[in-house]
Amino acid sequence: MTAELVRGQNHPLDRSRVELRIAAGVPVVAGMTLGDERGGLPGAEAVVHPGAPRRPGVEVPDRAAAEHRLTVDLDALPAAVHRVSVLLALAARSGAPATFGAAPAPSVRLTAVDGTGLAGYTVTGLTAETAVVAVELYRRQGAWKVRAVGQGYSGGLAALLHDQGLARAAEVAAEVEAAAAPDPAQEIPAPAPVGTSAPVGTSAAGAPAAAGPVDYRHPKRRSTPAPGPTPPAPAPSGAPAADGPPPPVAGDAAGWSMEERLYNQIWGMFEDLARSVAAYRSASDFAASRLEQELDEVLADPRNRLGTAADVARATARDRHATLLTQARAALDRDLAQLTAESEVVEPALPPAFARWDNPVWQGPHVPLERPMALRLGDLHLPEVLDLRIPMLVRLPLERGLWIDSGPDSVVRGAEPGPEREFGRRELGSALTDGPPDAAEIRRLALEAAVAIAARLLAVHPAGEFAVQVIDPGGTAAQALAPLVETGFLPGPPVPGAKGVAPVLEGLIRRVDLVQMAMRSRAADALPPDLDTAEQLLIVHDFPHGFDDRAVTMLRYLADEGPAAGVHLMMVADRAQAQEFGPVLDPLWRSLLRITPVPDAHLADPWVGHAWTYEPALAPKGSQVVRQVLTRLAEARRAAARTEPAGPPLPPTH
Template sequence: MTAELVRGQNHPLPHTRLEIRVSAGHPVVAAATLGDDRGRVPGAEAVVHPGAATLPGIEVPRQAAPRHRLAVDLEAIRDTVHRVSVLLALPAGGDGPVRFGAAAAPVVTVTAPDGTGVADYTITGLDRESAVVALELYRRQGAWKVRAVGQGYEGGLAALLADQGLTHPAELAGTILEAVAQGLARSVAAPPPRVPDADRARQPAPAAGGGPVDYTHPSRRPAAPRTPTPAPQDPAPATAPAPVAGDASGWSMDERLYNQVWGMFEDLARATAAYRSACQFAESRLDQEIDRVLSDPRSRIGGAGDAARAAAKARHDELTARAQEALDRDLAQLTAESEVVEPALPAAYARWDSPVWQGYRVPMEAPMAVRLGDLHLPERTGLRIPFLARLPLTRGLWVDSGRGHSEAAALLDEAELRRLALETAVAHAVRLLAVHPVDRFRVQVIDAAGAGAAAFAPLVEAGVLQAPPAAGAAGVSAVLNALTERVDLLQMALRGGASDDLPPGLDTAEQLLIVHDFPHGFDDRAVTQLRYLADEGPSVGTHLLMVADRADAAAYGPVLDPLWRSLTRLTPVPDDHLADPWVGHAWTYEPPVFPAGSGVLRQVLAQVADARGQWGHDRL
């Protein structure tokens, strides 16, 4: 049965040879881009369009038409390609519509070579857009899937290509539309069913005006006819492949695991979006059908009205049940993958209760990223996705000690919430210390009122701080002056290419400044310096970790708004304030927590302190 997709929904592809059929009701241009594992398209050479209609594994039509057939052979696509985006655009000029909203919604169908339907998608919700990413075929854990995208662009084909990361998108869009205007060549015809190679050799060659596409990859064609043997058929739909940790592209295991975690994050976001969209569609259609029943006086009485309402409710229940079935399938696959990936994560990506910390040693190189907590959605709260931030940090961190709008925070008194916020900040600081080489990362603390002495005690006792926590207005000023001067010097050296001219003894290791109880102890000059460090510090390895309640600094008014916006807000209790970049779900953030009664905090700090002592001894 053909799967009917809604925006964001994915579906496994049981065949490697496919046909993508487009029905628009008005002429459209069809094209495709070939992206890497992060969706980036390297250049115009990775775009299949009417002016350059073939690339290994894919062929598109050379003209605008209301109906198209695109031929795809996933086995012939280069190994570096992980995402094939199918694009539709309205041709320039002519008598056709200038926007998709002025005509019937396009329908895109993925079929097997014999025409058997795999999935179809009606691209609804378009209005002023004149170009759209219809769907994408993407590689995941060694298997291919199709995802309904439906992302439209009012700026047309040029805006779409720019969003794909291509340089000179307007020029490429012009080339594509000009090729269409000149009426180049032919459309792709339906591929023939698979037959033995000898029988294929006896088939007539395609005529110049059209005909079947030869799907045989050039590097796989035999030099001479072989003994006729049946060609292998496409495999029947099977269960999802067993998940494997590190089953993503990358130069190292860290990079592969990082990419795999982000792939899980994206899959969960889109699967949930598809489920919610399907449920909303079912509710909307039920309301419309019942309204039609009620608007007809003849159906308001007797059994006809009851039967119509019952039929509408049955259709609604069937749609929601199918959506739930698809979501359950995706969640089961992601849960299985999470159960394999989580135990394989290195210390930088692992939870504090992971066994990896029992054998922890200070690394020689910094990792790609660091774990800042977990993320989950209400559809499956038990499925936690690691929240990874790339290193070096490009934004500072802000652990919000205020109540905000969190239900969990509302249940705690103010003192308990502030205590949890400070403990969360210490957990982040210890993690950052633990994942960096001992000579490449320093931590300083501003605790103007001394209110965080208990939480900072493990750091002080282990001797891993660059100096004792700064207290009072004088301590705040001294630390901020030194760091501001350091950022100035490093920026001047960076811009002038004069790193060798830096003052002797200037420590070029990355710096993390923990600021507790802001704005206590800060005057106007100190606030200005703090904003400067937040804006300019990350580019030269100086980072902020704020522990603050925004309401405490309300007296500064909008002056501090840029400061808060420049920091990544984290919370000491679960809170749904983070959104993904694909569909904008509100994800619940879970902060990192040391296991109750565990000695992992002091164990890790002891390792860092020992490594630092050995490093200092070796320098003498």
């Protein structure tokens, strides 16, 4: 049965050879772009268009038409291709619609080579766009999926290709348009706009000022277009439509295990939310620029600045702006409803490594048999969607160290009160004061976050395969480290002063050197018997206090060479206080992933570059869950040590 997709929704593909059948109702140019793992285009050869219709694994038509059939053989694509974007652009023909908003909504049907339907998507909600990325086929963890995109560009093919990172976007767009230039003898008249109940208005310059009403109904619920702009009545809140998308299922993603499927599903939700909000922001920006342009046209003629006609023109422009914003928000709300429903079934199903501290999975005994594939460091959200949080997962073993910023600059950017900041303070769950956190509170929260991450790492690794060491020259971390000390994961409070720095660093460097030599020579059995082969997490608190130039050099060495040998670095430090070392520390900071103890909008996604607000994974206020987990874990590991005295294997190479 064909899956009817809405914008942002994805669907797995169970076969490698597929066809994309496009019906636009007006002549369009159909093509594809072959993107890398980040969606970028390496060059003009990654654009498949009428002038170059064949590339390994793909073929597109060589002319503009109202209907197209594109073929894709996923197994034949080069290994570097991770994303195949299907693009449509209006053909430059006399009498043809100037924008997609004045034309019937194009539809894409993904089928097997025998015609069996796999997925379908009708691109609705377009207005002034002349080019659009309709759908994309993308590869993740070796499996292919199709996603309904519907991202339009009023700047045409040049803007579309530039957005995908093509250096010669304008030149390639001109080549595509030239290759698709029609034969005048074959031109066909464009049909009238669908769903219009009144003539399309024009601006003072004679260009179309507004397309006819756009049908925003779900493609599966729409049959023949109904005249008039009145949309169907929405379903009651919280009641899914009977013929809408199927209810979400936890683990509905490609993967060999439930853990891998959940990991891929979370990343898919992250990307879906990023793209949905990007479409909403783009539509909002277009509405604002269109309002400004129409108001400028009203005021351009001094004779129109006053009087009833000017007031009517301004009111009409503002009403049109409000209508566009309402339509954009409605489309975003539909995407958010689907993602929220998915989050509600995914969050309770997460394993401990992915789960929040308030998840019941932490209340029972947990003795893992193998290391998980990823770890939750916190949550991410956007200002448009304050109550929908996406887990922030990082792969294990940690390829980059962590830097928990304990300086006052880690407070949410823009210190004035606002909904985003209040949401972060409300949901953080830690003992924040009523006012803005001061420097001492931020330092306390930073160390609390470090202990929570260390406890999570200890809990998700098999017994004896992970250990923690701490450097605290100032001796100010004793209270926060008490759960680790009392449960035996630290032999005692860290040695204060400079004498507590060099021995720890030297011991870890010796471990890194020995493990590297053993790996290069394939002689793991030759390691000294006193060497602890468990992965190590080094927490450095209150840097640079107690560090001289030699200690800083050793720290940089561990940051660079440690991860491959199973030694991971977590700094709890104020960047401003480390300025005395100058640029010598810049490579260290760049090699670490910066997170904050309070909500902060400093992380960007790899797709559209949104600034996401990060919230740390701290235990709820007043909860003893971290101490309880460490206590149960210590008991389980003591029991395991009595029955399994053998040491753990060497950490894997990266």
